[in-house]
Amino acid sequence: MNRYRYNNRLFICTIFIFFFLGTHTIEGQSRQSNDVGTLSLQECITIAQDQSAIANAARYALVSSKWEYESFEADLLPSLSLSGDAPGYNKSIFSNVLDNGQVTFSSRTQSEASASLSINQNILPTGGNLSLSTGLTRLGIFGNENTYLWQSTPLVVGLSQPLFQFNNLKWRNKTEPLRYEIAQKQFVEEMEDIAQTVTQQFFDVYLAKINRENAEFNVARNDSIYQISQGRYNVGSIAENDLLQSELALRNAESSLTTARIEYERVLNDFKILLGYPTDVTLDLEEPEELPEISVDVSKAKQLAMENNSESLSYRLNEIQAERNLAQARSEAGFAATLNANFGLNQSSENFGDLYNNAQNRQFVTVGFEVPIFNWGKRRAQVNSARNQQQEVANSIDFQRRQFIQEVEYTVSQFLQLRGQALIAAQADTIAQRRYEVAQNRYLIGKIDITNLFIAQEEKDSARQAYIRALRTFWTGWYNLRALTLYDFQNDQPITYEF
Template sequence: MNNSFQIILILLLITILLPAGVAAQEFDLGTLTLQESIELAQENSPVARANRYSLISSRWAFESFKADLYPSLSLSGDAPNFNKSIFTNRLDDGTLTFASQRQSDASTSVSIDQNILPSGGRLSLSSGITRLGIFAGENTYRWQSTPLVVGLQQPIFQFNNLKWRNRLEPLRYEIAQKEFVQEMESLAVQVTDGFFDIFLARINVENAEFNVARNDSIYTISQGRYQVGNIAENDLLQTELALRNAESSLTRSRIEYQRALNNFKILLGYTTDVSLSLEAPNELPDVDVDIELAKQLAYDNNSEALTYRFNEIIADRDFAEAKNEAGFSATLLANYGLNQTSTDFKDLYSNPQNRQFITVGFNIPIFNWGKARAEVNAARNQQRQVANSIEYQRNQFLQEVEYQVSQFIQLKDQVLLAAQSDTIAQRRYEVAQNRYLIGRIDITNLFIAQNEKDAARRAYIQTLGDYWMGWYALRQLTLYNFREDEMIAY
């Protein structure tokens, strides 16, 4: 019994521990570069998935519009309608009497409809059949057929909505495509920001660990010096306070590092229990960016610039609609076809007769207390307001592109300066520490050198991150990869 229990216990432990080991292996992402992190986020992140679904929705909306330009086939009809009722009947001598009736009817038709883009009209071809059944004594049936009917519905001097949609909808879809690429590049900026946040947090941890170790040694040395009377108690207390502050800073730095790491994992589309490490970028994208070229690319490719054009068309459309509604308008309805009736279905399509129908409906505004003129003037001034607003926004946009390019060009030099400052600050601290150990400087100057060392290291990482974020921000603005000299596409 004991052996059986031991076997069951071993199997249970294997069942519990084996999946855990496999899961740990599956969720170890290894060491990621910045580019690998961006690609993971663009593939797995919920943000990236939301962007893809938004683009797919826009694509289907565009497909729906394109379907309006093609012929449509439809089938319509009525199921058998049975009617039994009593009605008033006037006889030949003028006498009113009541009579009853029982009848049914059923009909079906098929039609092909085509919108006419240039004129805004609608052309249709249809064919149908109707059966009427009369139940009184001997049941009789009558048939009616319309083998072919050609119909036209043509607005005259009216607003052609389909024509304007044909200008707007392709542009709307193009904007959605550009926005998708921009959102993916925006995600690259976010990943870059999170990537260097982790490096900055890790530098803070490393600095804090280094400072705890060094300050502990300095505090030990200061205790010896204080005991032999070489330093005052104030200097001893200052070294102890620096040690305690370094220990406190180490605790905070570790918490902030874990927080930055978890936020980064979530941004990549994973849970916080995965493990990963990051590899610092070894090289900078060495590119020369021409400001005028960047402005032209941004204006041609960025969705914001396309939105300016879209809004201008919207304003022109509203003005055109207001003018059309204020003036004379008419609608031409015309049908021509064949029809036939028969009590025998086999004769239904023999010698069909002509069928014509034509009507023209019109509307002429005569007096409406200036309403039409007011709406036209409102639309005209709205058009002017949009044009002036867009001109201002366009100039602001181009100025922003110029600023981003100029900043990016300067950031490379700033990275090199920050790297030199970091090297100098590290060397200065080593010199200051050695001078303190031989009693050539006081503890205050040593701690100043230590703080400058930490600040220089943080400034270098921050500047390096700013450079990479500027690189992806420039890509986002222009939708152009200046390193590969090609458009960005996903």
């Protein structure tokens, strides 16, 4: 009996251990799945470009533009279509005039069905349309004896050609490829804008983290200074004003710590949302990497910006559209005609087997035209309006191009100075940290008063914040330059993204 109880207890303990280990394993896996880890700036940018809502929206916009361009390309290729009428039924009474002039009424019952298969090809240089078609029609007449009549068009070649008219397809062939190219450039720019936004918020979070750590450090140090001040006050070595000043500094540091923690949580949650994560995940940021040495040639940057930037390409698109509007106004103001020509074969028979024997010619040619004679100067006014709009667009684009080039020059010249400013800020941060350590040691041995110590502490915190802001400005300027030129000067290659 005792052995049985022992084995039973051992069994229960074994189950409990397995349950405990399994539960903690699941909890550990859950915590691990919610722990993103420590991320560098480049890792944050890659994550945002892969999974953020902004990046996904940019991909959908590019895919939409891709399908629009493929729709235009389909207009340049042959199209196959099938048309016809399902068997219809018609029973009616109609009037019939006999040879002697007498009018009688007769009854008629019939059905008719037809089908036609055609291939159509738009002609890009002329704006016309070429077609090949074949068709079949069956007519059924019902009475005392049912009769079926067949008609076939084995092959019909058709041409519809506008003469002296606006060729919309030709102009679309100029604008649609450019629109798609602009959409592709805009997608790359969106990715670089995401990188720039992530960079800004990365340093906002990192600065908030530094402010929180500084506030925690200051609370600990100010608490120690307050304890030291109390001892010195008790022995009469400092006045009550210095004691109160150290206590006030401690309370202010505690208040700043609370504010810094709240601000850090706020910017960190905003950053998580930007990266595409829920706010309950845990992540931390690595210290920003060292500043790379990047050389940028201003002339090359301007050339790349004019070739790659979507804004520069939009200038060319606006110019083409203005030229298109002028060409359309001119064509609509003059003589216009349309040539329609068909040639083919047809045959009819009561027997389906005879439909394709000895087919007869089927052909016709028509020319429709329109000549404006008098419209109170409306067409001339439309042409003049389009011509002046073209000049307006040309001058406006010339001004915008100059502004754009000036922006590129300013961005490059500013970026070339940012690295030097960041290095100076790093040196100032190092000096301020060292000065605070010296001031603290001098205060402990009574060489300086508490006011000078707190001044050194404020300068220490300000120098660290200025350094982080200088890093933020450098990396933001770097990604701004990349977005303007769509070129990676660090690796000397164009910027491309898969979608």
